[in-house]
Structures are given as C-alpha cells and as structure tokens.
Amino acid sequence: AVYKMIKASSPETLVTPKPISVAQDANCANSGNDPWLWRDACDVYGFDFYPMNRGGYHAAALGVDFARTQLEKKLCCTESSIVEVVGQCVAPPKPLEFNCVYWPAFLRGLGGCYWYEWFAGWSPQSKLFFLANQDGSLTENGKEVARIAKGVQTLAPVLNFAKPDDVQTALYFPWEQIDQQPDNTSINAVHAAYKMLCQLQIPVDIISYHNIRRGDLSKYKALVLPGSRHLSKDIASAVGSFVKNGGILVADMDSGLYDETHKEARSLEQVFGIKHLSDNDSFGSYSLGSETE
16 A cells, blocks of 8 residues: 555656565565565565675575565665674674675576675774775775676666576475474574575576465475475375376475464375384384385
8 A cells, every 4th residue: 555655756766675585584585574565565676685694605695586486576686784793792794704695696696786885983893894994995805896887887788687597396385384383493494495596506596475375386396395394284295296296306304393373284295205103202103115214
C-alpha cells in the first residue's frame, strides 16, 4: 500500500528497502524479512550485509543468488561492515578483500552497491574500515573501492546481462526450519552448502518454498536440502515427485523429520528408502534395507 502511494504521487521515484540479508544470521532470517514479499513493493531491492562476520567472501554473491530467484529484479547491495570480528578483536579489511566480496556478486547480476563513508572521527571501531579521512582524502581501502567502481562502470554493458549460466542445481533456503528453530544452525548449513558448490564450480540458484509451490523445481536436475529437518507437507511431496521424475536429491536423513508445525512427519523416508527405528538422545537409528545405522 505504501509503495502504491509513493508511485502514485511520484512515479519517477525508485523505491527500495534495505533489510539486512536473510542469510546473515537467524535474527535477520525471519519470515517477515522474506525477500519474496517485496516482489510487488519495490523497484530495486537493496540488502545490507556484514560479510566477514558470518558468510565470508561469498556472502554478497549468496545474497544475490537468493534475491535473484525471489524478486527477479535488479539488485542493489549495500554493506555496513566488512570487518572480521574475532572475539573482542576487530581485524581491518585489506583492499583485496573488497574485490573478493564484490566481483563474484557483480558476475551474478548485482545491479550496484554503495558503501558508508566511514571516517576516523566517528568511533574507534570505524577507524578500521573507513574509506575516507576527515579531510576528504581516500584511504587505501577507499582507493580500492574507487578502482572497483571504475571497473564496474567500464564493464557495465556486459555486467547488465550478467547471471549464472545453465543453472541445473537448486539450493533450498529452509524457512520452515528457521521458523521452528531460530538459531544459526540452518543458516550455517546454507553457507556451507553454497560455499561447497561454488568451490566445485557448480552454478546454483537459491530457492524457497515460494519457488517450489510455483512449480520452479522442474527446471533443475539436482536439489540440495541443507538443515531442513522441518519441511512443509506440500514441499516434501514436491521433493518426492522431483526425485521420482529423475531429480537428484542431496540431503541428510533427518530432512523432513518434522512438518512446518513441528509435528513428526518423516516425510522423506520413502524417498530415501529408509525406515526409522529408534532415537538415542541425539542419534537416530535407521534401517537401510539389509543394513542398520
């Protein structure tokens, strides 16, 4: 409603939100921060992230790969802090790290980015990652950001059409698991799976239950389910049909253990070809035909 009011009075004004990336941590990954909800409420989707606090160099690319499938719009990425927090110590970024974070994202379709122009007088911590000095001159990090900006402008005709090519693998973003167990376990699993696929040079789309309910799963040959102990019944059914039709599923045996309301479901047991026998604290016992684990 707010978006329509703004566009009615100022149609040329571009509207963009700026939530922290849902892939940042469990505090940010809540259903109210779901990028899909912005599909018809913004012109450009912007997201904030803190790459060195959790996701590492692939944090921006991960955010782009997810937002691309959820919004199908041009993206704008903004970052507040590229510092790495280790205990109580804060390590300053090196100029090369800006390249490691942003170029992979531009090659995946990032439409633009901007940085806060931190400078030394704001706070002791800001001294570690400011881009400009108080006199307006650029720091070494600021100069590197300027070089990235120049490179992006030069390559803009190519980058405007940049996106992963021939994507046949989907990585599931486990909203149901996050809603039922709001800690960083599933977020860490998403990051680990994404990093593994990137290192194997496997192009990947990050999808959600929205995409599966729309029928998008049929576009892929493989599906990865990280940290998905909770799965909606209809999603589990769609995953079963995907495998039955020849799709490859990569998941652990606890995937689909519960439904989205935390009722025991074991919805993928037939897909895996296993039968649950018993639980012993944190461990489950399953029958795999002639063998038991």
